[in-house]
Amino acid sequence: MDDATSTEQLGRFLTLGDTAELLNISANQAYALVRSGELPAIKVGASGQWRIERSVLESYIAAMYEQTRRINLWNQSDYSNLIEIPFGQPNGT
Secondary structure, eight states: OOTTOOHHHHOSEEOHHHHHHHHTSOHHHHHHHHHHTSSOOEEETTTTEEEEEHHHHHHHHHHHHHHHHHHHHHHHSGGGGOOOOOSSOOOOO
């Protein structure tokens, strides 16, 4: 996929290579996202080629933005400075 190719021209389903390029990651990283179930995909055809629906990828990207936003808010909150206190007493014997 080159710069002149937009996501609209790719069609409804994307290959792992197209997905990797859109996310600016390697094809192996895209495959790992699919294998882990983090990025939903389907296998198509007798050879079982992975395909990611464009709308699913867009939802995944939006979810990652939301996750990052929430983590940043948490890190900025008063709770981020809490000291972790272990339960129980250390074994001094």
